Amino acid sequence: MPRIANLYFKTAIIFLIAGISIGLHMSISGNHAPTGAHAHANLLGWVTMALFGVYHALNPRKAEKRLAVIQYVVYTFGVAVLIPSLYLMLSGNTAMEPIVAISSLIAFAGVLMFAVIIFSGSEAAVPAGVSRAR
Numbered sequence: 001m002p003r004i005a006n007l008y009f010k011t012a013i014i015f016l017i018a019g020i021s022i023g024l025h026m027s028i029s030g031n032h033a034p035t036g037a038h039a040h041a042n043l044l045g046w047v048t049m050a051l052f053g054v055y056h057a058l059n060p061r062k063a064e065k066r067l068a069v070i071q072y073v074v075y076t077f078g079v080a081v082l083i084p085s086l087y088l089m090l091s092g093n094t095a096m097e098p099i100v101a102i103s104s105l106i107a108f109a110g111v112l113m114f115a116v117i118i119f120s121g122s123e124a125a126v127p128a129g130v131s132r133a134r
């Protein structure tokens, strides 16, 4: 598996652990105010990052490009700042609003960069050991 795909899966599982921890905390405390942070940790973190990892695993040549690394850094940084700042904002800390806004835009920039990766060139995925020609 390409290094960037492996990195995305490792990062994704950390966000799933964080997302479920927030979910369990909300369930136990009965305070559902941070639902948005829980949902975004699970969906922008676990689900989206795992999908990015799958795409890179299926397209190993694209995964080797510098853009793949830059996209990983930008997207992961955006989400990693967004989740705790959103959690604090939804818990009543309104000073977090600008940080939530900026980190959302950074995460979105990471998504746009992934769109560039998807649309750049076409690469048929050929799993190891499978012959392309007959």
Ligand code: HEM
Residues within 6 Å of the ligand: 019, 020, 023, 024, 026, 027, 032, 035, 038, 039, 042, 043, 046, 047
């Ligand atoms: C043990 C695991 C989990 C627990 C204990 C948990 C707990 C919760 C709780 C307490 C809420 C708030 C519900 C409300 O206030 O109406 C919630 C909302 C939500 N959860 Fe989870 N959750 C878990 C896993 C997940 C996972 C894996 C995902 C996504 C992949 C997810 C996505 C969502 C979403 C999108 C919402 C918002 C739903 C809405 O506002 O209508 N949760 N969860």
